[in-house]
Amino acid sequence: MPFNSIRGQDKAIALLQDSIRNNRLASSYLFTGPEGVGKNLVALTLAKALNCEKSSFDACDECVSCQKIDKLNHPDLHLLGAVSGDNEDESEVIKIEAIRQLQREINLRPYEAKTKVFIINNAHQLTAEASNALLKILEEPPAHSLIILITAKPSLLFRTIISRCRILKFASLPRLELKEILKKEHHLPEDEAHFLASFCEGRIGFGLKMKDSAIFREKNTIIDGFSRYADSNYETSLPQDRATIRKHLNILSIWLRDIYLAKAGVQGEEIINFDRRYELSKLAKDYSFSDLDIAFKAVSDSLLYLEQNINTRLLLSNLRLALKG
Numbered sequence: 001m002p003f004n005s006i007r008g009q010d011k012a013i014a015l016l017q018d019s020i021r022n023n024r025l026a027s028s029y030l031f032t033g034p035e036g037v038g039k040n041l042v043a044l045t046l047a048k049a050l051n052c053e054k055s056s057f058d059a060c061d062e063c064v065s066c067q068k069i070d071k072l073n074h075p076d077l078h079l080l081g082a083v084s085g086d087n088e089d090e091s092e093v094i095k096i097e098a099i100r101q102l103q104r105e106i107n108l109r110p111y112e113a114k115t116k117v118f119i120i121n122n123a124h125q126l127t128a129e130a131s132n133a134l135l136k137i138l139e140e141p142p143a144h145s146l147i148i149l150i151t152a153k154p155s156l157l158f159r160t161i162i163s164r165c166r167i168l169k170f171a172s173l174p175r176l177e178l179k180e181i182l183k184k185e186h187h188l189p190e191d192e193a194h195f196l197a198s199f200c201e202g203r204i205g206f207g208l209k210m211k212d213s214a215i216f217r218e219k220n221t222i223i224d225g226f227s228r229y230a231d232s233n234y235e236t237s238l239p240q241d242r243a244t245i246r247k248h249l250n251i252l253s254i255w256l257r258d259i260y261l262a263k264a265g266v267q268g269e270e271i272i273n274f275d276r277r278y279e280l281s282k283l284a285k286d287y288s289f290s291d292l293d294i295a296f297k298a299v300s301d302s303l304l305y306l307e308q309n310i311n312t313r314l315l316l317s318n319l320r321l322a323l324k325g
């Protein structure tokens, strides 16, 4: 995808393209911002733009170099660290061996590219040893090379590393803007686009990843499954992995928030489950504010317990009982 097709990061992209044009690219960058807003995509596109055989300031996506980078098999592109998934537990640390390997590579001339590009994902996962080794490289960057550190948690990086990088901040889109993109460019129906834009908190990468999933139908199954009027033991049929359960808890907390807003008399765009707005105004009468407080607490406690090693089956059945009121 060329720069001009990436949505939602105009400012960061304009800065990078200006720097390429004026030959003022830094030797190392730190891309910060929430997960799922396009940091990784922009980093790869920058690698393409710097080495494209047809275009000067952007990727053409057609030349051999662009295609090799797209397939992640360009000999001068090096990726370190795991790419974050939406809900996956991050555990992979970046060890000193990986940075030593980087050091060997970066001192060689590029095989076929104009610029060797090193992308370090989840840079906050660098061990202290690895951070110190990287710092030495950042202090004396070899020519023909670019290092891009990516993280959603810059506060966990060594300050000395941050000070050696040019920082580019990536932000989420306003929800309304993401909703319009999902509707106009990806042809999602109004209610689905509305839900997804809010559910993803304006993070376009997640929005685009989830737009073809069954999340819209799924969230309604979840809401029905945990409804105080459901008589089945819905939770016993659920997969017990933490990512699935976390998704359920997030959906339920959005649903409770909607009931709360409906009860407070809020209508329109603020309601995330807009497709169920009529039911919401009915539920607003059924639930007292104290019912809702108890339900909210049950969900937020469950999210906390989930991070500990709790029996997830027990957690879900307790939750359902609490939500029954």
Ligand SMILES: [Zn+2]
Binding pocket: 051, 052, 053, 054, 055, 059, 060, 061, 062, 063, 064, 065, 066, 067
């Ligand atoms: Zn190209």
